[in-house]
Amino acid sequence: MPRDPLLLVPGLMCDAAVWQPLLPSLQAGRECRVIDHCLADSLTQMARQLLDAAPERFALAGHSMGARVALEVLRVAPERISRVALLDTGYLARAAGAAGEQEAHKRQALLDVARSQGVRAMAAQWVQGMVHPERLQDAELLDAIVMMFERKSVDVFESQIRALLQRPDASDVLRAIRVPTLVLCGRQDGWAPVSQHAAMHALIPGAAFEVIEDAGHMAPMERPQAVAGVLLRWLGNA
Known part of the structure; x- marks a missing residue:
């Protein structure tokens, strides 16, 4: 079957x-x-x-x-x-009140970096909290993640942030x-x-x-x- x-x-x-x-x-x-x-x-x-x-x-x-x-x-x-x-x-x-506003602010800050400095700069910052702390020295892993993010545009990032906030x-x-x-x-x-x-x-x-x-x-x-x-x-x- x-x-x-x-x-x-x-x-x-x-x-x-x-x-x-x-x-x-x-x-x-x-x-x-x-x-x-x-x-x-x-x-x-x-x-x-x-x-x-x-x-x-x-x-x-x-x-x-x-x-x-x-x-x-x-x-x-x-x-x-x-x-x-x-x-x-x-x-x-998304949480109501201050917690929800804080989430929106953090996501907007990353979007602002992507718009002003490029997706790669945003990704290099963002990836720091996305892996086990002991893997932060693993250049191959971090490069793979950053390059993956970099393949997406700022417009995609904005659209997906909107989806998550809603x-x-x-x-x-x-x-x-x-x-x-x-x-x-x-x-x-x-x-x-x-x-x-x-x-x-x-x-x-x-x-x-x-x-x-x-x-x-x-x-x-x-x-x-x-x-x-x-x-x-x-x-x-x-």
Whole structure:
């Protein structure tokens, strides 16, 4: 019996490079497609673009913002998803009040750097908090991440920031999931901490929860073998 295709959804300013280290393992006997959000400026638009180009039924794995897109796909068309993996992500709307304004200010500051100094300068600053602290001297890893961000334009960055600031609360989506689900994060993820993923896991009936040791927010690029192993267990023979 043919296996369901696996759609891989990148996060903010990311592309196929975030999934590339995992593909040799994931592609064995299975079609894998990496999604491009283009200039979509809402998570709903990203989800609908994905669905318009997707096969009738598929497995879905999202990283960071890409997992929020996966949750919107589940909101819109849950019957088309055979299983879902949510990596290094969150599920709540932007906080009200001062906390929400602080998030918007931080994202705007990065956008201002990208506009005034270029995406590479912004990426070199941003990446410092995205990996395990001990990997900050790993020039190959950091260059791969910075180069990935640099492939996206400032307009894409602005559109995706708008999408994230307007994100909906997905608690109801998590509670309604009825397919095999994996929640995964890096132990040292400073953007989306383990506690946040534990809260997500508690809302999803029967979900698996895995923490990747010695990894930050970019766990698929930092610890590809460990992440691929967990994803293969989640996929099973489906």
